[in-house]
C-alpha cells in the first residue's frame with residue numbers, strides 16, 4: 001500500500017510542471033479578480049519589504065520530501081495558489097533535490113529554533129498541527145538561501161483531522177513561501193493566522209495577484225552554476 005502510494009506520488013511529480021494558464025490578453029485588469037480585496041503581503045506591515053519570486057526564477061523549484069505525505073500536499077497546495085493567476089505570473093516545479101531548491105517543505109516532529117533576522121511566519125491550525133515558514137536575508141535584502149516551510153503534526157498520526165490539517169497548513173505555508181509575508185485578519189481566508197480552509201478565498205486570490213504585480217524589494221539568493 002505504502003509503496004503504491006509513493007510510486008504514484010513520485011510518478012506524478014516526475015512529470016509535474018505546475019503553471020497557471022497564460023492569457024493571450026494580459027492587460028492589467030484581466031489579471032485580477034474583479035471583486036477581491038488585498039489584506040496585504042508586506043513583511044511586518046512595512047511597505048518597503050516585498051518579496052515574490054521574479055519572472056527570471058520561474059519555474060520556482062519546490063522540494064518536498066518524497067517519503068512522506070508532504071509531496072502530495074505540496075503539489076495540491078501549489079496547484080491551489082498557481083490556479084489563482086490569470087496571466088501566468090508564476091510557475092513551479094516539484095523536485096526531489098533539496099540542494100537545488102528555492103523552497104524546501106518538510107514535515108518535522110517539532111518546529112526547529114527560529115533563525116535570527118529571518119522572515120518568520122507561523123500558523124497554528126486548529127490544534128492538530130502547526131506550521132512555520134522562514135527565510136533569512138542579509139543587509140542588502142537578499143535571501144541567504146532557500147525559503148523553508150515546516151509542518152509539525154501535534155495530533156494522533158493517521159487521524160482524519162491531522163491529514164486535513166497537514167493539507168491546509170502546507171497550503172498556508174506555501175502562501176508565505178510564494179511571498180505573502182503577512183496574515184489576513186479574516187477567518188474566511190487561508191492566510192488567516194489559524195486557517196480553517198484548504199482552498200483560496202477571493203481575497204487570497206486577489207492578494208496573490210496584487211503581490212505579483214508589485215515591485216519586490218527582497219531578492220532571492222543568487223543561483224550558482
Ligand SMILES: [Zn+2]
Pocket residue numbers: 121122123172173176183192193
Ligand atoms: Zn502563517
